[in-house]
Amino acid sequence: MKYHLILRVVTRLLVGPILLYGLYVQFHGDFGPGGGFQAGVIFAVAFILYGIVFGLRDLRNRFPDRVIHQLFALGVLIYAGTGFVSVFLGANFLDYNVLAEKGYEGQHLGIIAVELGVGIAVFAVMLAIYYAFAARPPRIDDKDW
Amino acid sequence: MDRLLDPSFVLGHMNYWLFVVLMMTGLYIVVARGNLLKKIVGLNIFQAAVFMLYISAGKVRGGTAPILTDNPGEAYSNPLPHVLILTAIVVGIATTALGLALTTRINEVYGTIEEDEILEIDHQETEREVAAILATSAQDSANA
Amino acid sequence: MELAITLFLFCAIVATAIAITTIRSLFAVVMLSGVISLLSALLFVLMDAVDVAFTEAAVGAGISTVLMLGTIALTSRTQKDIKRNNLIPLAVIILTGLVLIDGTLDMPSFGAPDSPAQTHVGAAYIARTADEIHIPNIVTAVLASYRGYDTLGEVTVVFTAGLGVVLLLGGMGARSRKRRQEEEG
Incomplete structure (x- = not known):
């Protein structure tokens, strides 16, 4: 992809807005369509676009495999951890009413935490899958497509 | 069978029939095509048909998307199928990726992703092993 | 009008799926499966499932296309022309299809507000979300709160599938690649 000037310029312009949109979808999921699952995928798409255009090695140096693998455990941990916090506060597993003074405020906190966990897990898994496929040496050359 | 001549019945059930056709197309690709990548695409089509069945079961005539509005008399479509399918789509892509990874590994070992060729190679391998075992046991009995 | 558009989109999806059965170029197959995803996203919007359409x-059209193209690059670009007996699968799917269609005759008609699916728990979620959770998007409320345990399971499945891919393809990266190079000389 060394010579595709237009692709490289457009990618540089697009990656930022895609990440911003991912964050919007993540934290606006309570009010409109969206949430952790979609935001995780959109976030991963920005990285994959970068990886396709600028090469996997560049992306891997900035975002090493080890970090990604830790992230997808962290996502599940945040989700299950929220459940255990409510258990320690004396309620049922994943019952958010006890997280704040008023029931619905607790629900808001719980939903934001859980969606964050989902977002991180989905983002990291999608990126790890992309790394795994892209790291293999291809059998078909670029010009054969 | 009278019902099948009633236009409102036919229009109300058309979506189910189209979803059955779609699902069977997916099943046909899985069963009748030998290419592993195509089988995975077939499974995805099958899966898409199930998603559509669920979502169409949640639709309410004259309803709107299940995001609360200020209008108290608003009718909403059923949010429950949406939740089930939303998570199913993401799980679906993760399992599809797992299938694709298996396909890639199979290709590295066998050099092909056609089911018939893989079975052929497996078959030859077994025959060779059986022949080797027979040869050694014949040798053992000759020695005894 | 809405019903006409729905049926039209549905027919377009079915036509695309039938095209996939006959095309032998895997590149075209992957692109057509992306088309199916986009068309079904449109269909989901029409059926009020905006969150699902978004996902x-x-x-479907983004990540899955990228992954399948990656697989093609690692394997082969065309399906080989191998003679197979297609009559038995055809008979099986026609039979199964007829049984399924027979089952749909008793289903409530499309969009009926009094069907069993609308009258039980779904209606309760719609009625309770405003008071109990105070957020407008009912789908998020059900996903993260009422059925949070369910979603925890789904996230775990995604996690496990990701782990499986990483283990299968040796995504541990540089280490395994270096080892392979050393083995080859």
């Missing part, structure tokens, strides 16, 4: 457009 389908991002996942």
Whole structure:
């Protein structure tokens, strides 16, 4: 992809807005369509676009495999951890009413935490899958497509 | 069978029939095509048909998307199928990726992703092993 | 009008799926499966499932196409022309299809507000969300709160599938690649 000037310029312009949109979808999921699952995928798409255009090695140096693998455990941990916090506060597993003074405020906190966990897990898994496929040496050359 | 001549019945059930056709197309690709990548695409089509069945079961005539509005008399479509399918789509892509990874590994070992060729190679391998075992046991009995 | 558009989109999806059965170029197959994803996202919007449409457009048309193209690059670009007996599968799917269609005759008609699916727990979620959770998007409320345990399971499945891919393809990266190079000389 060394010579595709237009692709490289457009990618540089697009990656930022895609990440911003991912964050919007993540934290606006309570009010409109969206949430952790979609935001995780959109976030991963920005990285994959970068990886396709600028090469996997560049992306891997900035975002090493080890970090990604830790992230997808962290996502599940945040989700299950929220459940255990409510258990320690004396309620049922994943019952958010006890997280704040008023029931619905607790629900808001719980939903934001859980969606964050989902977002991180989905983002990291999608990126790890992309790394795994892209790291293999291809059998078909670029010009054969 | 009278019902099948009633236009409102036919229009109300058309979506189910189209979803059955779609699902069977997916099943046909899985069963009748030998290419592993195509089988995975077939499974995805099958899966898409199930998603559509669920979502169409949640639709309410004259309803709107299940995001609360200020209008108290608003009718909403059923949010429950949406939740089930939303998570199913993401799980679906993760399992599809797992299938694709298996396909890639199979290709590295066998050099092909056609089911018939893989079975052929497996078959030859077994025959060779059986022949080797027979040869050694014949040798053992000759020695005894 | 809405019903006409729905049926039209549905027919377009079915036509695309039938095209996939006959095309032998895997590149075209992958692109057509992306087309199916986009069309079904449109269909989901028409059926009021905006969250689902969003996910389908991002996942089905985005990530899944990228992954399948990656697989083609690692394997082969065309399906080989191998003679197979197609009559038995055809008979099986026609039979199964007829049984399924027979089952749909008793289903409530499309969009009926009094069907069993609308009258039980779904209606309760719609009625209770405003008071108990105070957020407008009922889908998020059900996903993260009422059925949070369910979603925890789904996230775990995604986690496990990701782990499986990483283990299968040796995504541990540089280490395994270096080892392979050393083995080859």
